[in-house]
Amino acid sequence: MTNEAIIQLKDIDVTFHNKGQTVEAVKQVSLTVNRGDIYGVVGYSGAGKSTLVRVINRLQKPTAGSVEVNGQDILALSSHELRTARTKIGMIFQHFNLMNSRTIADNVDYPLKGGKLSRSERQEKVAHLLDLVGLTEKATDYPAQLSGGQKQRVAIARALANDPEILISDEATSALDPKTTSAILELLKRLNKELGLTVVLITHEMEAVKEICNKVAVMESGEIIERGDLVTIFSQPKQPLTKDFINTATQINQALEKIYRQASTLGLDDHHQLVQLQYVGATTDAPLITELYKRYEVVSNILYGNVEILQDTPLGNLIVVMTGEPDKLKAAWQYCQDAGITITHLKPKKPGVA
Amino acid sequence: MGWFAKYFPNAVTMKSEFIQATGETLYMTAITAIIAGVIGMAIGIGLIVTQPGGILENRIVYNILDKFVNLFRSIPFVILLAIIAPVTRLIVGTAIGTTAAIVPLVIGSAPFYARQIQNALAEVDRGVIEAAESVGSGPIAIIFRVYLKEGLADIIRSSVLTLISLIDLTAMAGAIGGGGLGNLAVNIGYNQFQIDVIFLAMLIILVIVFIIQLVGDWLARRVDHTA
Numbered sequence: 001m002t003n004e005a006i007i008q009l010k011d012i013d014v015t016f017h018n019k020g021q022t023v024e025a026v027k028q029v030s031l032t033v034n035r036g037d038i039y040g041v042v043g044y045s046g047a048g049k050s051t052l053v054r055v056i057n058r059l060q061k062p063t064a065g066s067v068e069v070n071g072q073d074i075l076a077l078s079s080h081e082l083r084t085a086r087t088k089i090g091m092i093f094q095h096f097n098l099m100n101s102r103t104i105a106d107n108v109d110y111p112l113k114g115g116k117l118s119r120s121e122r123q124e125k126v127a128h129l130l131d132l133v134g135l136t137e138k139a140t141d142y143p144a145q146l147s148g149g150q151k152q153r154v155a156i157a158r159a160l161a162n163d164p165e166i167l168i169s170d171e172a173t174s175a176l177d178p179k180t181t182s183a184i185l186e187l188l189k190r191l192n193k194e195l196g197l198t199v200v201l202i203t204h205e206m207e208a209v210k211e212i213c214n215k216v217a218v219m220e221s222g223e224i225i226e227r228g229d230l231v232t233i234f235s236q237p238k239q240p241l242t243k244d245f246i247n248t249a250t251q252i253n254q255a256l257e258k259i260y261r262q263a264s265t266l267g268l269d270d271h272h273q274l275v276q277l278q279y280v281g282a283t284t285d286a287p288l289i290t291e292l293y294k295r296y297e298v299v300s301n302i303l304y305g306n307v308e309i310l311q312d313t314p315l316g317n318l319i320v321v322m323t324g325e326p327d328k329l330k331a332a333w334q335y336c337q338d339a340g341i342t343i344t345h346l347k348p349k350k351p352g353v354a
Numbered sequence: 355m356g357w358f359a360k361y362f363p364n365a366v367t368m369k370s371e372f373i374q375a376t377g378e379t380l381y382m383t384a385i386t387a388i389i390a391g392v393i394g395m396a397i398g399i400g401l402i403v404t405q406p407g408g409i410l411e412n413r414i415v416y417n418i419l420d421k422f423v424n425l426f427r428s429i430p431f432v433i434l435l436a437i438i439a440p441v442t443r444l445i446v447g448t449a450i451g452t453t454a455a456i457v458p459l460v461i462g463s464a465p466f467y468a469r470q471i472q473n474a475l476a477e478v479d480r481g482v483i484e485a486a487e488s489v490g491s492g493p494i495a496i497i498f499r500v501y502l503k504e505g506l507a508d509i510i511r512s513s514v515l516t517l518i519s520l521i522d523l524t525a526m527a528g529a530i531g532g533g534g535l536g537n538l539a540v541n542i543g544y545n546q547f548q549i550d551v552i553f554l555a556m557l558i559i560l561v562i563v564f565i566i567q568l569v570g571d572w573l574a575r576r577v578d579h580t581a
Contacts, residue, residue, distance in 0.1 A: 057488060083491070100579055113499060
C-alpha cells in the first residue's frame with residue numbers, strides 16, 4: 001500500500017431540504033483514501049454512509065466541501081468531463097441494479113457502448129470480465145435467471161468494464177447470505193490485489209470490514225466518529241458505537257449475554273472474578289493460562305474464546321473466571337498487563353450478584 | 355354464404371362501402387398512431403426526465419408539460435372535434451374528411467399516450483438509472499439505452515391500450531365526416547334502421563382490436579425478461 005491519496009474528501013456537508021425540513025445527512029466529513037486501500041465505512045442505516053460515498057462520483061453534490069479523485073477536482077468538472085471521470089470510478093449496489101432486459105454479457109457491455117472500442121474488442125473485453133468474475137457460462141442468460149451472488153458478480157464485472165481505479169461498494173453484500181457474502185468479499189480482495197483496485201466498502205456489518213478492509217471509518221449521524229487502520233480500531237476501539245460494532249462482529253456481545261444470564265451459577269466473589277482478556281499479535285502465542293497458575297496459583301476457567309486474524313495479525317479475546325487469593329489475583333492481572341494484555345473486569349448486570 | 359345474406363340482408367349489398375370504411379378506419383388509426391406516437395413519446399419522456407428527481411430535473415418544463423397533458427385530456431373528444439376545426443382547416447385546408455379527422459385524433463390521443471409512456475417509464479428502477487449514471491452515461495444514452503430498453507415491455511402494453519382507445523376515437527371522428535366504420539354504423543346503420551350494418555361494423559372493429567391485442571401481448575412477452 002502506497003501512501004498516495006487517490007480520494008480526498010474535505011469538510012463535506014450534505015444537507016437535504018424536504019418539505020420545510022432540513023436534514024444534515026453528512027456533517028463536516030473529511031476522508032482520505034490511499035491507492036490500494038480497502039477502506040471500510042461502517043455505520044447503521046441513516047448514518048450518512050451512502051450519501052457520503054456518492055459524493056465521490058458526484059451522484060450526490062455536496063452542499064459544501066471539496067472532492068479530489070485521482071488529482072481531479074470533481075466538483076469543478078463540466079458534465080461531459082464528469083462522465084469521463086465516472087468511467088474510472090466503478091460502483092456496485094445493494095440491489096445489484098442490473099438491466100433486466102439485457103443479457104448478462106450485454107449488461108457488462110453496457111458501459112462500453114458509445115466508447116472507443118470496436119465491436120469485437122468489446123466482445124473480447126466482456127468475455128474477459130465474465131471470466132474474471134467466474135460467470136462465463138452465464139453470458140447469454142438474463143438477470144432474472146441468476147442468484148443474488150451471481151447478480152452481484154455481474155454488477156462487479158460491469159463496474160470494472162472501463163478499467164476503473166476505484167470501486168465503490170454500497171452495501172453490496174447486505175442482501176446476500178453469509179456464504180455468498182464471503183465469496184463476494186473474497187472476489188473484491190482478489191481484485192484489489194490483482195488489479196490494484198482501490199475499494200471503498202460501505203456496510204453496516206463489521207464482519208465484512210473484518211474480512212477484507214485495511215482501514216475503517218465509523219459513521220454516526222452524519223459524522224465520522226472514529227477511524228484508523230483495522231487492527232488498531234479492533235484492538236483499541238474508543239467510541240461506544242465502535243465497540244458495539246466490534247463486539248457484535250466477534251460475537252463477544254452474544255457470549256457475554258449468555259454468561260450474564262447464568263451469572264449466579266458462576267459463584268462470583270472476591271476469590272472468583274470474571275474478566276475479559278484481550279491480546280494483539282505475538283502475545284497470543286504465550287502459554288498465558290499455565291503461566292498464571294505456575295506463578296500465582298490462579299486458576300482460569302475459560303468461558304469463551306475467540307481469535308480473529310486481521311491483516312495477518314492475530315487478535316484474541318478470552319472471557320474467563322479467575323480463581324485465587326485476592327492479592328494473588330491482583331498480581332496476576334499486573335503480570336497480564338505487563339505482557340501487553342488488556343484486562344477488563346466484567347460485572348454481571350443482574351442485581352444480587354457480586 | 356347463404357347464412358350471411360340471411361342474417362346481414364343490408365350489409366351483404368354494401369361490400370364496397372364496408373371495404374372503404376375499414377380502410378378509412380385503418381388509415382386514420384395508422385397515421386394518427388405514428389404522429390401521436392412520436393409526440394406522445396416525446397412528451398412522456400420529457401415528463402419522466404424533468405420530473406422532480408429526474409435525470410434532467412426542471413420544474414418549469416415539467417409543470418408546463420404536465421398541465422398541457424392534463425388540459426387536453428380533460429376535454430371530451432366530441433367537443434374537441436368542434437373546437438379544433440379552425441386549426442384543422444389551417445393545417446389540412448379543410449375541416450371535413452378522413453385526413454382532416456387526423457388533427458383532432460392526434461390532439462385527443464397524444465396526451466393520453468404521453469401519460470401512458472410516463473407511467474411505463476416510471477416503472478424503470480431508479481437504481482438502474484443510477485447505475486447507468488455511475489458508469490458515465492449521459493442523458494441521451496440513459497433515455498435510449500436504459501429507459502426505452504428497460505421499459506419496452508410496458509411501452510408495448512401502453513401502446514396497445516392507446517391504439518385500442520384510438521380506434522374508439524376514430525369511430526367518433528366519423529361525426530365530422532371522417533368516414534370509417536363508426537360513420538358507417540351511425541349514418542347508415544343507425545339512421546336508416548339497418549341493425550345488421552351496425553352489427554357488422556362492430557364485428558370488424560372487434561376483430562381489429564383483437565388482432566392488435568394479440569400481437570401486442572405476444573411482442574410484450576417476447577421482450578419481457580423480468581421473470
